[in-house]
Amino acid sequence: MPYTLQAPVQSELVIKKSRFLGCVESVPDRAAALARVAQRRTEHPGATHVCWALMAGGHSAANDDGEPGGTAGRPMLEVLRHQDLEGVLATVVRYYGGTPLGAGGLVRAYTDSVAQALLKAEKTPVVRHQMLHCVLPYALEGWLRRELDTHSASLVDVTHGEGVSATLRVPEAQAAALVGRINDAGQGKVVWLGGQDDVDG
Template sequence: MPFSLPAPVHSELTLKKSRFIGCVEPCVGREEALARVAALRAEHPSATHVCWALMAGGHSAANDDGEPGGTAGRPMLEVLRHQDLEGVLATVVRYYGGIQLGAGGLVRAYTDSVAQALLTAEKVPVIRLTTLRCMVPYALEGWLRRELDAHGAHLLDAQHGEGVEVTLSLPEANATELTSRINDASQGQVVWRKTDQGPETG
């Protein structure tokens, strides 16, 4: 199960006079990540590098910001992947101290900056929600409402017409079981509606 962070966590380390300031924080996508990196550049105008890694599904990315290829962004991304994090941005601001660290030293420095920040992190499970919409006979409405809690489902809408058309939100992992329960209880009388899986609007 993937995890995210409820709040930013930080680290700071110094290696051969180079200063590395790390941060891992919640982030939903590339646009937000780029805005955060731009803000860090403004906060640290004399920094040598602002390297970053984003783990956010199809938005995932890594950037070495002028460090030798593969020595910063990719190792940072690997730490996030190894800790099963999703929807997070790792950034490391580097102030060069005048002594070269070499490729191996850079990889360790950027890896440690992210790993040390995460030592104190509170992790929260990422629960992906899905939407189900169906019409059930009136006789099943009370049963269905009682059934929702057992599956972590919430009733978003109920329309009363030929039957009761309900819109439900629930964790993806529970959808198959609840669908099966409704099919069994209705003995073939349930009518399933397509959903766009997008955000619900009121």
């Protein structure tokens, strides 16, 4: 089961006068991750490198930001992979201390920066959701709103026309039970629209 992080966690290493400031945090997608990397650059204008690794939406990405190829982003990504993380960005800001660390030293420094931050991080399971779309009689709207809580579901959108068109966000594990409950209550008067969209997070 994949996990994400409850809150951002930081670490700091000093190796031969180089400072490595690690951070691990949850992000919804690549666009948010790139925005966060840009923010880290702004926060540390004097930094030599801002390297990062991302696991999100089943995709991965890594960036060495000028460090020798394969010595920063890729090792950071491997740490995330081994922890079975999803929707997590790792960044490491490096202030160069004047002494080269060599390829092996860099790999260890970037790996340790991420690993130390993750040791302090609180993980939470990723709950996958589905979006359900239905039209139901007005008489059932109040019942539906009460029923959603018992299935950890939420009402994303509702429009009123000939019937009540509702878009529901429900954990995958609860979807079938909720559909069954709605169908029972609707006694054949509930119309399901389109497919059931898979949504992460």
